Amino acid sequence: MKKVFILSLMLLVFVSCREKKDNLIWSDEFNYLGLPDSSKWVYDTGYIANKELQYYTEKRIENANVKGGSLMLIGKKESVRNFNYTSARIKTEGRFDIKYGRIEARMKLPAGQGIWPAFWMLGVNIPEVNWPKCGEIDIMEHINNTDTIYGTAHWEDKGHVSSGGTTTGDVSLFHNYAVEWGQDSIRWLLDGKRYYGLNIKDGINNTSAFHKPFFIILNLAIGGSWPGNPDSTTVFPDTVYVDYVRVFKKSR
Numbered sequence: 001m002k003k004v005f006i007l008s009l010m011l012l013v014f015v016s017c018r019e020k021k022d023n024l025i026w027s028d029e030f031n032y033l034g035l036p037d038s039s040k041w042v043y044d045t046g047y048i049a050n051k052e053l054q055y056y057t058e059k060r061i062e063n064a065n066v067k068g069g070s071l072m073l074i075g076k077k078e079s080v081r082n083f084n085y086t087s088a089r090i091k092t093e094g095r096f097d098i099k100y101g102r103i104e105a106r107m108k109l110p111a112g113q114g115i116w117p118a119f120w121m122l123g124v125n126i127p128e129v130n131w132p133k134c135g136e137i138d139i140m141e142h143i144n145n146t147d148t149i150y151g152t153a154h155w156e157d158k159g160h161v162s163s164g165g166t167t168t169g170d171v172s173l174f175h176n177y178a179v180e181w182g183q184d185s186i187r188w189l190l191d192g193k194r195y196y197g198l199n200i201k202d203g204i205n206n207t208s209a210f211h212k213p214f215f216i217i218l219n220l221a222i223g224g225s226w227p228g229n230p231d232s233t234t235v236f237p238d239t240v241y242v243d244y245v246r247v248f249k250k251s252r
Contacts, residue, residue: 135209151188165196
C-alpha cells in the first residue's frame with residue numbers, strides 16, 4: 001500500500017511539473033460553426049506566388065468552413081476571376097504572433113497530383129524586410145501522392161538558404177505536426193517524435209530572423225513550381241481538416 005502511495009505521489013509530481021513546463025497561450029479548437037474565427041484569423045486573397053493555380057478567396061464558406069469540430073480548407077475546381085481553382089489561406093497576422101514556443105496542429109491532409117497543403121509561419125516584419133529576410137518556418141508541407149512530410153526553415157544568408165528534413169506518415173489519417181522553437185534550436189516533430197533540428201543559437205549562420213516574432217499560416221495550394229499541376233487523376237473538391245491549432249510557452 002505504501003509503495004502504491006509513493007508511486008501515485010511521484011506521478012502527481014511528474015504531471016504537475018509537466019503542466020508547469022508548457023503553458024497553453026493560444027489555440028483554436030474549432031468547436032463552432034461557420035467561417036474561421038475573425039478574432040484569430042485573417043485571409044490572404046488572390047494569387048500569391050510559386051506559379052500556383054488557385055485563387056485564394058476571402059470569407060467564403062465554400063473554401064474555409066468550420067464544421068464537426070474541424071476547420072476545413074477546401075480546394076475546388078471552378079472558375080473565379082480567370083483562375084480555374086479556388087482555395088483558402090488563413091493567417092494570424094495582426095491577431096497573434098509568437099517568439100519561441102511549441103506550435104502544433106492536428107491535421108488530416110488531402111493527397112493528389114498538384115495538391116500542396118501547408119502549416120507554417122512567417123516573420124511579422126515581412127512588410128519591412130520582405131522574404132526571405134523575415135524568415136520562414138514550415139512546420140508541415142506535403143505534396144502530391146507521396147507519404148513524405150517536409151519540415152523546413154528558410155532565411156537569408158547572402159541569398160536565400162534553407163534547411164530541412166523529412167519523415168513519412170499516412171497523411172489520410174490525423175497526425176500532430178509541431179515545432180519546438182527555442183533560443184538555441186528549432187525541432188520538427190511528427191506525433192511527438194523529433195525528425196529534424198536546426199541550430200539557431202546566437203544567430204549562427206545568419207539565423208537572427210528566428211529570434212523575432214512569427215505569425216501562423218494554414219493553406220491549401222493547388223499546382224505550382226514544386227508539386228506541378230493537377231492532372232486527370234486529381235480529385236476535386238479536396239480538403240485539409242484541422243482539428244486544432246495550439247501554441248504553448250514554457251513557464252519561467
